[in-house]
Amino acid sequence: MQDKNCQGRGQWHGKFHGCGCRMTAGRETVIRVLQETSKHLSADEIFIRARKINPDIGLTTVYRTLEKLSTMGEVHRLDSGDKRGRFELADSEKGHHHHLVCTMCNSIIDYDDFIDEEIKLLKETEKKLSQKYNFNINSHLIQFYGICEKCK
Amino acid sequence: MQDKNCQGRGQWHGKFHGCGCRMTAGRETVIRVLQETSKHLSADEIFIRARKINPDIGLTTVYRTLEKLSTMGEVHRLDSGDKRGRFELADSEKGHHHHLVCTMCNSIIDYDDFIDEEIKLLKETEKKLSQKYNFNINSHLIQFYGICEKCK
DNA sequence: TTGTTAATGAAAATCATTTCCATTAAGGAG
DNA sequence: CTCCTTAATGGAAATGATTTTCATTAACAA
Numbered sequence: 001m002q003d004k005n006c007q008g009r010g011q012w013h014g015k016f017h018g019c020g021c022r023m024t025a026g027r028e029t030v031i032r033v034l035q036e037t038s039k040h041l042s043a044d045e046i047f048i049r050a051r052k053i054n055p056d057i058g059l060t061t062v063y064r065t066l067e068k069l070s071t072m073g074e075v076h077r078l079d080s081g082d083k084r085g086r087f088e089l090a091d092s093e094k095g096h097h098h099h100l101v102c103t104m105c106n107s108i109i110d111y112d113d114f115i116d117e118e119i120k121l122l123k124e125t126e127k128k129l130s131q132k133y134n135f136n137i138n139s140h141l142i143q144f145y146g147i148c149e150k151c152k
Numbered sequence: 153m154q155d156k157n158c159q160g161r162g163q164w165h166g167k168f169h170g171c172g173c174r175m176t177a178g179r180e181t182v183i184r185v186l187q188e189t190s191k192h193l194s195a196d197e198i199f200i201r202a203r204k205i206n207p208d209i210g211l212t213t214v215y216r217t218l219e220k221l222s223t224m225g226e227v228h229r230l231d232s233g234d235k236r237g238r239f240e241l242a243d244s245e246k247g248h249h250h251h252l253v254c255t256m257c258n259s260i261i262d263y264d265d266f267i268d269e270e271i272k273l274l275k276e277t278e279k280k281l282s283q284k285y286n287f288n289i290n291s292h293l294i295q296f297y298g299i300c301e302k303c304k
Numbered sequence: 305t306t307g308t309t310a311a312t313g314a315a316a317a318t319c320a321t322t323t324c325c326a327t328t329a330a331g332g333a334g
Numbered sequence: 335c336t337c338c339t340t341a342a343t344g345g346a347a348a349t350g351a352t353t354t355t356c357a358t359t360a361a362c363a364a
Contacts, residue, residue: 022330022341043320058344063321071255073297079231081222083352084320100287103223109287114280121273128266129296135252135261137298144278145225146289174310174361195351210313215352235321236351 019072026061029054031069031089038094040078040086040108073138081106090139098141102148109148118142171224178213181206183221183241190246192230192238192260225290233258242291250293254300261300270294 012031013023033041033049041049047062066087069075078086081103088094096119100109126137164183165175185193185201193201199214218239221227230238232253238260240246248271252261278289 020341024330024342026343056344060322060345061343064342067321073255077231077233079229079237081229085231100281100285100289102287103225103290109285111281111285113284114277117273118277121269125266125270126296129252129263130298132265133252133261133263134301134304135254135296135298136304137252137296138255139297141293141295141297143293144281144287144289145291145293146282146287149286152286152288172310176311176361178312208313212314212353213312216311219352 015072015074021068025054026050026057027065027068029057030062030065034075034087034089035093038092038110040080040088042084042086044084046087076139076141078108078141078143080108099143100148101143101145102151103145104147104151107148107150167224167226173220177206178202178209179217179220181209182214182217186227186239186241187245190244192232192240194236194238196236198239228291228293230260230293230295232260251295252300253295253297254303255297256299256303259300259302 009023009028012028016023016027029050030046032053033046037049039045043059043062043066046066047057047059050057050062066075066077066085070077070087074090076088076090078088078099080086080101086108094110095112096115097110097112098115098118100111101107102109122140122142126140129135130137161175161180164180168175168179181202182198184205185198189201191197195211195214195218198218199209199211202209202214218227218229218237222229222239226242228240228242230240230251232238233255246262247264248267249262249264250267250270252263253259254261274292274294278292281287282289
């Protein structure tokens, strides 16, 4: 049995086909980079790491892949406050977590404490909102903003 | 007694002074534009409306004011998916609300249904997180992503 | 009223992201 | 396995939101 956090090429192949897209070397590389990090990388940082695996990949492909994965709900684009987008796999090895974002230095802390109750409430809320607004909810983003330990 | 959602110049004057800043005509104009809309405006849209109130204001000042208010926690910058930032007053006439964001058309729906329980849980979570991570929490952002009624 | 210095506007610079376009390759059909 | 359609690609150029620069103005404490 395959661990759900260690999805192989096959699973992704299926996901892309499900929306009329193809699985390619470039896409596989970007996904692998995202799977192998615990950080919130920018497109450029992803590109640099991707080049080490697959020297032929272009920055444009990285952007296009992130865009597509984002639309598919497989990747979250975070706005950390600096002007580059930052990306993380929706269903990463880190497991479900939310963010503390420092508005001084733009650092992001992942947390997964106290999260069980949150998730329960979110599930209920999702259900109610889906019905009321006739909106298909795929994912959510929860962030707390403030000043981190260092910046205080 | 003054309604808390209808803060006058004085209140803002105090807030700016509290962080060593000055209250100026430009800042007042930007705040007024934000107070008078129920939409999630981009910097450029805010600039256009601000010009109607105060024809001398520059786009640069709009950006700088939004940046400052954002750092102060008085304004939230939303990432709607298109590449411009969108802004809303943290404590607006709309009252506390969260967002449904359509990943197809980038539209944003405000909702304030079912929110009381959410807020209660958030308050508790904030308290716990503040302690554990020694992080001063000023505000939060909750968004659900999916496909809206129109795009289905 | 004055002095200090934060704030401003306009123009130029920056730089993340997107578009263009000729070329390549995924993967279904045969 | 080979062919064919067309999605995907890479590099260069374009785009456009945001930031920086710098000389000038104005907030406000003394």
